[in-house]
Amino acid sequence: MGFLDIKNATKSYGELEVLHKVDIEVEEGEFLVLVGPSGCGKSTLLNMIAGLEEITSGEIAIKGTTMNGVHPSKRNIAMVFQSYALYPNMSVGQNITFGLEMHDVPKPEREKAMNDVAKLLQIEQLLDRKPGQLSGGQRQRVAMGRALVRDPDVFLFDEPLSNLDAKLRVDMRTEIKKLHQKLGTTIVYVTHDQIEAMTLSTRIAVMNGGYVQQLGTPKEIYNTPNNLFVATFMGSPSMNLVPVKIVKLDKGIAAETSNAHGQTVSLPFSSPSDELKSYVGKTVILGIRPEAFTDPGGADRDASNIVEIDNEVIVTEPAGSDTFVMTTLGGKECNARMRADVQVKPGSQARFAINMDKAVVFDTDTEMRIP
């Protein structure tokens, strides 16, 4: 049994079921990120954990105690909202201690807790100001202070960084991660930003259409996505998906497709499973991450199976740290991530290296990954 248990939690509004039997166990000290496109049910699930939305069926338990029907304030949780939800009529200090005051904590203790948190978040000089006088980043800190001061069992974050500008977002992201490492608290964090999910989490639940598509560590989610949705949603630029035919070779099997000129390209698999072998003769979808599709000099030296092919360059996009090179495989546009100084020109031929160790294969009909 986990620290926070979500067992078959379902949510429906009348006839419409928006969340279907979600099952997640969160261990103490874990940083779970719920990620997915808007409308996938991630915020609804968070609100159900918070007690702001009722659970239609199933159970949510914290520390082994069921929370169904328990008032939000009695769940020992704290929440940071997307808009920060700071009380505009109260000072920063009052904002932070409001929860303690509502729980009848005596004033000296409240003051002490407030000062500790203010010191931790470096907002001591802001305590007398009103939220309207603060910048976005400062408001964000105060909102976190209000959550921290309660010393809750579980922290809930609802897209806390989406209102910040790009640079501040990255800074605050690091700060949240530091805070988690320092305090070791259990966190459930909702975001639609897959980079935030990858960088912050110890585990990710990718959600879509009210279902948890995959639950796993960032590495598992990234390297072995369960299905096409997870494969395309996680990673930027997203995974290249090429329809290929599985063919039998003398040794093992290969994926067969065509390059920009219609010439056949054969990509042998590193260590195909028996299940994949049973697909010989059928068409499947081959998934290659852009960083596994590069120039020969930039290919991973530890990889066991690099296949080099010649192909036409359609567009190059120098991004400073890398150069993204667009080409086609099997009639689909593919994004290759090459070294920054690579010399390729649009319209000309170039040599590409594909790291087949990292290749994943999906069934065309079920869209599920073939292990």
Place this chain on the structure above:
Amino acid sequence: MAIASSDTAIRTGRVTRFFLYLVLILFALFYLLPFGVMLVNSVKPLAEITGGNMLSLPDVWTLEPWFKAWSSAQIGVEATGLSPYFWNSIKMVVPAVAISTILGALNGYVLTKWRFKYDTLIFGMMLFACFIPFQIVLIPMARILGLTGLAGSTPGLVLVHVVFGLGFTTLYFKNYYQVFPTELIRAAQIDGAGFFRIFQRILLPSSGPIIVVSVIWQFTNIWNDFLFGASFADLDSQPMTVALNNLVQSSHGVKEYNVHFAGAVFAALPTLLVYIVAGRYFVRGLMAGSVKG
């Protein structure tokens, strides 16, 4: 200065501006004229009014009509002046405004932040209350006041005005709270504040402009009401408006126009004061929520 003119949406030349102000000033004078006539005639001896021009300034300035209207004029059968009725009105208006505003705020809070089944239907019915003509409810209201034993008393009038004003105050507060961020309510819930604490600590402190709107609207309407006062009050609870009518309509003796004018100024003074003190918040409050700030 170029900067000063750039904050108006339409650029105006000097000539158009002149005509604009001219028209505005003429209209302002036109609207102020009745009040001016009242004031001027309330400080004249009666002989000057009956014998001369109503619009001319007094030859002899006197405050005698004011004192008479306040404390010794004949109202109906008794020569008490308007003062007891003025206090009747105050005793009716203050609780009625306070109660209808507080209830309206609570209604708005519930209808926007504690939604329940059929809440829009209930709100629709409350809205309907804004459009019902006063005359329709006279007889049912008389019956209810009779049954509750509140007929002919100030609490009875307070009840009538609270019930009648509730539709408006609810509408005001509902519209205002509609754009109040629900996340704040949720945050307060997680912090452990209950229904009334959220209302008192989070919502009310942010409701200044709309409270002003509600208070001005209710104060003006209730103070100026004649129909309910004439229908449901007895001698001890008659409001100012009814007393003013009785003063002016007195059938015996000479018609003391200067006293009548002074009485009318007394009757208009409180609403005037409320507008002057809180008027600028009124417009601000009415606009609040309509434009995202």
